Amino acid sequence: MAPVTDHCSFSSFSKCLTRHLNLSLQADFSSRVLRGRVALTVEVLEDKFSSLTLDTKDLKIFKVSANGQAAKFELGAQHGFKGSPLEITLPFELSRGQHVIVEVEYETSPSASALQWLSPAQTAGKKHPYLFSQCQATHCRTMVPCQDTPSVKHTYYAQVSVPKELIAVMSAVRDGQEADPTDSSRVIYRFRQPVPMPSYLIALVVGALESREIGPRSRVWSEKEHVDQGAFEFTETETMLKTAESLAGPYVWGQYDLLVLPPSFPYGGMENPCLTFVTPTLLAGDRSLSNVIAHEISHSWTGNLVTNKTWEHFWLNEGHTVYLERMIGRAMEGEQFRQFKAIGGLKELQEAVHQFGANNAATNLVVNLEGVNPDECFSCVPYEKGFALLYHLEELMGGPEVFMGFVKSYIQMFAYSSVTTEQWKDYLFTYFKDKVDILNKVDWNGWMYTPGMPPFKPQYDTTLADACNALAQRWTKAKDADLSGFSEADIKQLSSHQLIEFLALLLLQDPLPTSHVKRMQEVYKFNSINNSEIRCRWLRLCVKSEWEDAVPLALKMATEQGRMKFTRPLFRDVYNFAKFRDEAVKVFKEHRNEMHSVTAMLVAKDLKVDQSTGL
Numbered sequence: 001m002a003p004v005t006d007h008c009s010f011s012s013f014s015k016c017l018t019r020h021l022n023l024s025l026q027a028d029f030s031s032r033v034l035r036g037r038v039a040l041t042v043e044v045l046e047d048k049f050s051s052l053t054l055d056t057k058d059l060k061i062f063k064v065s066a067n068g069q070a071a072k073f074e075l076g077a078q079h080g081f082k083g084s085p086l087e088i089t090l091p092f093e094l095s096r097g098q099h100v101i102v103e104v105e106y107e108t109s110p111s112a113s114a115l116q117w118l119s120p121a122q123t124a125g126k127k128h129p130y131l132f133s134q135c136q137a138t139h140c141r142t143m144v145p146c147q148d149t150p151s152v153k154h155t156y157y158a159q160v161s162v163p164k165e166l167i168a169v170m171s172a173v174r175d176g177q178e179a180d181p182t183d184s185s186r187v188i189y190r191f192r193q194p195v196p197m198p199s200y201l202i203a204l205v206v207g208a209l210e211s212r213e214i215g216p217r218s219r220v221w222s223e224k225e226h227v228d229q230g231a232f233e234f235t236e237t238e239t240m241l242k243t244a245e246s247l248a249g250p251y252v253w254g255q256y257d258l259l260v261l262p263p264s265f266p267y268g269g270m271e272n273p274c275l276t277f278v279t280p281t282l283l284a285g286d287r288s289l290s291n292v293i294a295h296e297i298s299h300s301w302t303g304n305l306v307t308n309k310t311w312e313h314f315w316l317n318e319g320h321t322v323y324l325e326r327m328i329g330r331a332m333e334g335e336q337f338r339q340f341k342a343i344g345g346l347k348e349l350q351e352a353v354h355q356f357g358a359n360n361a362a363t364n365l366v367v368n369l370e371g372v373n374p375d376e377c378f379s380c381v382p383y384e385k386g387f388a389l390l391y392h393l394e395e396l397m398g399g400p401e402v403f404m405g406f407v408k409s410y411i412q413m414f415a416y417s418s419v420t421t422e423q424w425k426d427y428l429f430t431y432f433k434d435k436v437d438i439l440n441k442v443d444w445n446g447w448m449y450t451p452g453m454p455p456f457k458p459q460y461d462t463t464l465a466d467a468c469n470a471l472a473q474r475w476t477k478a479k480d481a482d483l484s485g486f487s488e489a490d491i492k493q494l495s496s497h498q499l500i501e502f503l504a505l506l507l508l509q510d511p512l513p514t515s516h517v518k519r520m521q522e523v524y525k526f527n528s529i530n531n532s533e534i535r536c537r538w539l540r541l542c543v544k545s546e547w548e549d550a551v552p553l554a555l556k557m558a559t560e561q562g563r564m565k566f567t568r569p570l571f572r573d574v575y576n577f578a579k580f581r582d583e584a585v586k587v588f589k590e591h592r593n594e595m596h597s598v599t600a601m602l603v604a605k606d607l608k609v610d611q612s613t614g615l
Contacts, residue, residue, distance in 0.1 A: 010085035011147035055141035055148035057083025058109035114139035124225035130207035153196035171203035171272035203272035222260035271299030288496035298324035319386015339461035349384035503537035
């Protein structure tokens with residue numbers, strides 16, 4: 001095979017590979033920096049090897065050594081999103097197969113994109129500061145000088161010094177703690193990750209954390225305000241893990257913990273090994289949003305164990321993970337549930353393609369990232385277009401059991417390594433060698449390298465969606481005189497997933513008259529539902545229908561949590577309700593300091609607030 005180029009990395013992974021990282025860090029909350037050192041154990045892949053390149057961004061480099069001897073180093077020119085290459089010249093020459101330990105002493109920047117330093121006001125407890133990292137896709141280089149490419153996998157050890165009133169956890173197995181011998185006000189936490197993994201999965205959290213056991217290999221971590229809720233919400237974790245193992249093979253990471261982040265965390269979840277990060281908006285009180293956990297658990301096999309070789313092949317991570325997540329749902333809830341979730345996914349894909357534009361190359365399954373920041377391409381396309389391809393192949397190859405056999409075999413074949421779409425496709429043809437004639441008829445170019453919707457639209461079972469469609473149509477067509485015909489019995493048989501779909505359908509229509517949403521509240525009592533997915537859609541529907549009573553509730557939801565999926569549309573809808581435009585801006589300004597910096601920047605854009613002056 002031709003050597004793989006990673007357009008998002010400067011690192012010289014064709015010349016050498018990092019096999020292990022040893023991190024020693026100190027978290028300084030007053031300066032908002034991590035300082036310390038990393039020792040990289042590097043394996044040489046060529047003869048006459050004397051230099052290597054690491055990825056860095058916004059790092060201060062103080063000193064570099066190789067096997068204990070001083071090494072020359074130089075930071076190259078700053079590139080927009082890739083950062084600066086760290087060029088290291090060794091004081092000796094090595095040959096293929098030899099190893100060298102390269103140690104770098106450094107400090108991060110207060111504005112490092114991987115690190116979010118939260119003030120006490122941004123936490124649930126409001127008393128202590130908090131730090132969390134988010135390295136996917138190319139942000140690890142702002143926290144650690146490394147070969148920041150998913151092509152390279154390594155184990156890691158870490159020791160992290162933090163103020164003694166705080167606790168540190170990482171995407172690794174906890175390995176004890178001790179007083180910091182250099183500072184009696186601090187404590188050192190130790191970690192080890194014996195399973196090779198890419199740099200984007202290195203994760204660190206420091207905060208006033210507590211934990212509760214929820215299974216034989218799982219704990220929930222959080223500030224104390226959310227820890228018991230989390231323990232209740234995620235009790236199905238072990239069942240999901242066992243179901244995933246029955247489908248995909250043994251779980252190799254040992255521990256599977258969940259960490260509920262402060263309300264300002266702007267995303268749904270992140271699959272860091274041994275420690276999945278989740279938003280507190282999953283705490284519905286009825287375990288109805290736990291399918292997000294099934295997705296993150298699935299990443300333990302597809303993404304973390306078998307990884308996309310570069311971000312061009314991101315669909316290999318996400319398409320297979322959605323497929324496995326829905327197979328877990330099938331095992332636990334039935335085939336109709338899987339089909340229903342696939343219908344919702346197809347609708348999300350249609351919205352994303354519409355938003356990008358049907359001819360936009362960002363809607364390709366395999367994208368070209370030459371000169372492109374992978375964060376700018378992020379959408380549901382690799383998730384849902386990837387799932388649609390795998391579902392299409394499932395139907396062609398003989399059904400879910402047959403195709404899941406391939407997925408399990410693919411995981412076993414490529415475990416602990418990184419793969420390209422070509423390698424995946426070659427293995428598909430090898431595994432189904434007696435069905436090559438069918439595979440040859442698939443429009444591979446249409447699926448992989450053509451923008452827009454897939455060349456083939458799957459036909460899903462609409463059993464669970466039919467009731468949502470029928471009820472939405474009743475409300476859309478109803479005149480004021482018909483409203484007495486609605487009752488709580490309409491939704492008695494609907495699951496929370498169906499209620500989400502019902503409200504999502506109404507949001508796609510013209511706004512309902514205010515009389516309709518008032519009646520809906522009378523009979524369905526949506527205001528008393530805690531499920532964040534239902535609540536957000538319901539409040540948006542009310543604001544779009546210009547029911548003034550809903551505006552304070554919408555602004556409350558927009559500010560008491562910071563998940564961008566909810567906060568941005570709620571603020572936008574209130575802003576578009578002309579009578580409350582000034583109120584939306586006023587409430588945003590009052591709360592912007594509690595928001596994650598990315599969330600605050602994007603809401604400011606949505607509300608046309610000048611970010612330089614705050615006006």
